[in-house]
Amino acid sequence: PETLSFIGGNLEINDGTFFRVTETFDDGYEYTETFPLGILTASQINLASIADKGEILINDLDVSTFNKLGDISITNNSLLDTSGIRGGNIFIRGGEFVMNDSKIFSKTLGDENGGIIDIQANNVSLLDGAEISGSTQDTGTSSEIKIQATDSIMIDGENTAGIPGSIY
Numbered sequence: 001p002e003t004l005s006f007i008g009g010n011l012e013i014n015d016g017t018f019f020r021v022t023e024t025f026d027d028g029y030e031y032t033e034t035f036p037l038g039i040l041t042a043s044q045i046n047l048a049s050i051a052d053k054g055e056i057l058i059n060d061l062d063v064s065t066f067n068k069l070g071d072i073s074i075t076n077n078s079l080l081d082t083s084g085i086r087g088g089n090i091f092i093r094g095g096e097f098v099m100n101d102s103k104i105f106s107k108t109l110g111d112e113n114g115g116i117i118d119i120q121a122n123n124v125s126l127l128d129g130a131e132i133s134g135s136t137q138d139t140g141t142s143s144e145i146k147i148q149a150t151d152s153i154m155i156d157g158e159n160t161a162g163i164p165g166s167i168y
């Protein structure tokens with residue numbers, strides 16, 4: 001789909017799957033490639049968690065007018081992906097935003113300029129190897145990554161493969 005939006009109370013994206021293929025060469029070198037399965041993918045993804053009465057316009061995603069924001073968690077190998085010729089947009093708005101051993105990608109795969117990953121929350125926690133990538137693999141510019149927190153931003157821990165959390 002072009003746009004995928006989840007707007008409501010507490011939001012949880014949980015228990016995605018990554019399929020790993022390992023190839024061993026004659027010299028003993030092993031190459032492992034990981035393919036995500038069970039992902040949320042679109043040109044634009046909107047997540048907004050409001051724990052208050054009111055109305056929010058998808059095009060605006062301004063949650064500053066709400067007294068209470070809900071929680072958003074992306075956990076256990078889940079993936080949000082807007083990668084394409086032009087990296088797409090991802091907008092996340094909530095009170096507590098927690099990523100645990102999961103990924104957000106908006107990679108530019110062509111010659112067009114990338115989009116934006118825009119996260120606004122009271123607290124942002126990227127745990128156990130959580131990864132946010134707006135990189136480019138061609139001549140287009142990478143997607144912009146913007147993270148705003150009114151209280152705290154924390155990046156901590158590594159995933160089960162020993163890879164630490166990253167933003168690039």
